[in-house]
Amino acid sequence: MNLALFLEMAAEAAPDRIGLVCDGRRWSYAELLAGARGAARRIVASGCSHVALLDESSEAAVLALFGAALAGVPYCPLNYRLADADLAGLLGRIQPALIVGDVARSTRLCDGNVTLSRADFVAAALAEPPLDEAADGDGIAIQLFTSGTTAAPKAAILRHANLVSYILGTVEFGAAEESDAALVSVPPYHIAGISALLSSIYAQRRIVMLPAFTPEAWLALAASEAVTNAFVVPTMLARIIDALETAPTALPALQAVAYGGGKMPLEVIHKALDRFPATGFTNAYGLTETSSTIALLGPEDHRAAHGASDPAVRARLGSVGKPLPTVELEIRDESGRALPPGEPGEIFVRGDQVSGEYRERSALTDDGWFPTRDAGYLDAEGYLFLSGRADDVIVRGGENLSPGEIEDVLLGHPAIADACAVGVPSVEWGEAVGVALVLRDGHDRPGEAEIRQLVRDRLRSSRVPEAIRFEPALPYNEMGKLLRREVRKLFAA
Numbered sequence: 503m504n505l506a507l508f509l510e511m512a513a514e515a516a517p518d519r520i521g522l523v524c525d526g527r528r529w530s531y532a533e534l535l536a537g538a539r540g541a542a543r544r545i546v547a548s549g550c551s552h553v554a555l556l557d558e559s560s561e562a563a564v565l566a567l568f569g570a571a572l573a574g575v576p577y578c579p580l581n582y583r584l585a586d587a588d589l590a591g592l593l594g595r596i597q598p599a600l601i602v603g604d605v606a607r608s609t610r611l612c613d614g615n616v617t618l619s620r621a622d623f624v625a626a627a628l629a630e631p632p633l634d635e636a637a638d639g640d641g642i643a644i645q646l647f648t649s650g651t652t653a654a655p656k657a658a659i660l661r662h663a664n665l666v667s668y669i670l671g672t673v674e675f676g677a678a679e680e681s682d683a684a685l686v687s688v689p690p691y692h693i694a695g696i697s698a699l700l701s702s703i704y705a706q707r708r709i710v711m712l713p714a715f716t717p718e719a720w721l722a723l724a725a726s727e728a729v730t731n732a733f734v735v736p737t738m739l740a741r742i743i744d745a746l747e748t749a750p751t752a753l754p755a756l757q758a759v760a761y762g763g764g765k766m767p768l769e770v771i772h773k774a775l776d777r778f779p780a781t782g783f784t785n786a787y788g789l790t791e792t793s794s795t796i797a798l799l800g801p802e803d804h805r806a807a808h809g810a811s812d813p814a815v816r817a818r819l820g821s822v823g824k825p826l827p828t829v830e831l832e833i834r835d836e837s838g839r840a841l842p843p844g845e846p847g848e849i850f851v852r853g854d855q856v857s858g859e860y861r862e863r864s865a866l867t868d869d870g871w872f873p874t875r876d877a878g879y880l881d882a883e884g885y886l887f888l889s890g891r892a893d894d895v896i897v898r899g900g901e902n903l904s905p906g907e908i909e910d911v912l913l914g915h916p917a918i919a920d921a922c923a924v925g926v927p928s929v930e931w932g933e934a935v936g937v938a939l940v941l942r943d944g945h946d947r948p949g950e951a952e953i954r955q956l957v958r959d960r961l962r963s964s965r966v967p968e969a970i971r972f973e974p975a976l977p978y979n980e981m982g983k984l985l986r987r988e989v990r991k992l993f994a995a
Contacts, residue, residue, distance in 0.1 A: 503666045504639035506571040508704045509535050515676055516706055523683075523727060524561050524711040531706070534564055537624070539632035541569025544623075545600055546633060548616045552596040552645065555579040555690055556589075557603030558713035562620045563690040564699060565627045566602055567644075571662070574637025575600075578645040579691035583980060586611060592647055595657065595861075639663065645861065646693060646790050657861035658790045660693075667854035668697070668793040669704050671828035678707035683755075685724055685732040687712040692981055694763060694786075697794035698733055707731065717745035721753070728755040733786075735763040735982035740770045746777060753778070758801070762786040764982030765888070765906075767913070767920075768820060775808045787822035787886070789874055791865070793855040796831065797886050799823030814881075820910070821885040829853035831886070832871070833879055846879040846904060848892045877904065894986055896925035897933050898964055905986075908967070911960045912937060912953070917945035920976050924986055926969050926993045936969035936993045940976055947972060969993055 509531070512521065517532035529537075545553055553570040555563055555577075563579065570577035578596055580589065582604060593599070593612035601608045605617040618626065639662035647655040684702045686709055688695040702709045710727045712720060720742060724732065734742070739761055759774070759781055766785065775783060782801030788794040799822055807819035825831040832840045833847040841847045850871045858865045858872035866872055877895060878888040889906035896903040905923035912921040919942040926936035941947055954966050977988040 503662060504571055504636060505643055505662050505665050505669075505700065506538065506568045506636060507639075508669065508700060509538060509568050511675065512703050512706050516680075519680055519706060520708050521703065521706075522561060522564060522709045522711065524559070525713070527561070529561060529564075531703075534561075534568075536632070537561070537565045537627045538568035538572060540630035541565045541623070541627035542572035542633040542636070543630040544626045545569055545573040545575055548600045550575065550598045550600040550616055552576050552578045552599040554593075554596055554599045554601045554608075554615075555603055556582050556601055556608055557620055557690070558582070559686060559690045559695065559711045560620055560713060561711075562602050562623050563695075564709075565624060567696065567699060569627065571643055572633055572636045574641055576642045576645045576659075578647075579689075579696075581647070581689070581691045592655065596645070639666065644696065646691065646696075648790055658857065659859040659861060660790075660793055660857050661859075664793045664855050664857045665697075665700060667828070668795070669700050671855065672795065672826065673701045673704045675704055676706045678702075678705040680708075681728065681755075682730045683708040683710050683727050685710045685712060685720070685727070685729040687715045687720055687738065688733060688735065688763070689980060692763070693788070693790045693794050694733060694735075694981070702731075717741040718749070721745060721749075721751040724753050724756065725751055729753070730755050730757045731760075732756070732758075733760045733762075735980075736761060736766040736770060737764070737978060737982040739774055740767065743770060743773050743777060756781050758782045758784065760784040760786050762788065762795070762822075764978070764984065771804070771819060772808060775804060785822050787888070789876075791856065791858050791872060791874075792829075792851060792853075793857065795826065796829050796851050796853075796856075797822045797825045799885075818881075818885050821881070821887045823886065824884050825851075825886065826853075828855065830871075831880075834873075841879075843880050843882045843884075846877060846889060849874045849876045849878050849886070849888075877906075891986075894924070896923070896935055898925075898928070898935065899931040901964055903935065903965055907961065908935060908937065908957060908965050911957055912939065914960075915948060915953070915956055917942050917948050919943075922976050922984055922986060922989045923967070924990050924993065926990075928968065934968035935965060936971075937967040938976060938989050938992060939970065939972050940974070941972055 513531040513535035521531040522529040590611040602623045643662045644660040783804045785799035786795040787797040810816040830852045889904040908923040909921045920940035925933035928934035977985040
C-alpha cells in the first residue's frame, strides 16, 4: 500500500475541507492531492533518484512527500541548519536528486542535481497534469539521515509498509472534526514532522504550519487558528511556558499536546500541567528507524502522576509510558538476554512499523528485533524509563554507570538548571564521571564538595563526579537532544 493513499482517501472523503494552512494560504484536501499528483509527474520527468527538501516547513513539504510517494522515489528532507561541509556530504550521497528549496546553496555545494525553489516547485506541481499511474507501495518511501548525536549520520530507510503500519495502528481514519487543527512546528527533516503530516491527513485534521518556531509566533498562531492539537520538543515547551509568564495567552481550543524528541525536564512538564489544566499531555517516544512512536505516556497517566503522593506513581512522569500494543519491546543485557522489570539494559523493539534498515546495512537481528541503542528499564507495571544512549554509559572500573540517574540527582538541586554527565579519562578507573552544569538564574554557584555530597547521599560512591564544570548552557540540537559528544569535548579541552 502506497502511503499516498492516505491523501487520496482524505481528498475523496472531504475534498473541500481545509487540509493545510501555511503563510496565510489555505489548501483544501482536493488542492493538495492535485498538487501532489502534479509533483509526481515533475519528479518522474526529472529522472532523479531522490527528492530532497532543503527548506523550512511549507506546502512544498506536503507536495514533495506525497509526490515522491506517487512517483516511487524516496523522499529525503535535509537539515538546512547543517554546516556546509556536512550538508555537502549528504548531498553527495543522494545525487542525482531533485532538490526543492535553497537553490543557490545546493548548487554551490554539489553539482549534478536538479534544483527548484519552493515557489517554482509548487508552481510546477500545480501546472502539471496528474501522473498517469502511481507507483505501488513496495519500495522505499522515505530516507532520513539520523541526527548524528553520537556518530556520523546514517541513512535510515523507511518503506511504505513501515509507515502505513504505524498510521493504521495508531490513527482512526476521518476521526477529526472539521474544526480540529494540528500545529506543526517541528522541522520537516525529522520523523516527528513527517508522522505529524501523515497522521493529521489520515485523520482529516487541518494542519497549521509554523515554518520557524518562536514561542511568541507559536502562541499567536495557536490562538488565531484555534489549534486543538500540537507536537513540541521539550525546549519548545519550556520556551512557551516562559513566554506565557510575561504575556499570558488564552488557548481555550487546545485539547492535546504531544511532546518528544528529547528528555523533558520534570519542572517544565509540571508547570505545563498547571498552566493547561484542561489539556491532555502525551509523551511520545520513538526513533527514525521505528517510523516514529513506539511508547506513550498518555494524558491520564500525566494527571495521575502530577497529583500523586505515592513516589512510584509520581515518578512515572519521568517515564515515556508503555509500549504501543502494535510493537514488542524488551530490555536486554550485553549478551542479548531479556531482563526482568527493574533491571537496566538496552531497548530492543520489533513490529511491522520497525524498519531498522539503513542504506549501508540492516541493523535487525535474525528474528527481526531492532537494537535501539537507547538504554532504559521497565518498571513492575510496564512503564518504560530511559537513561540515555547505550553508547553514553560510563564504564568506571568495569562498572556500567547510567548518566541519566546522576543527572536526575543533580537536577534536584535548587541552583542547578541543567546537567550532563559523561565519561572522562581516568588513570585509576579508565573512565570517571564528569558533570557539566548550568546554574539557575538568581542562585549562587554551589561548591564542588556540595555537589559531590549530593550524589554520594543519593547514589553509590562510584557515581560521585570527579570532574565538575559550569557552563552558560549545554549543547542541544534543534529537536532538544543533548549533544554529549560536544560536552565530552569541553572536558577534553
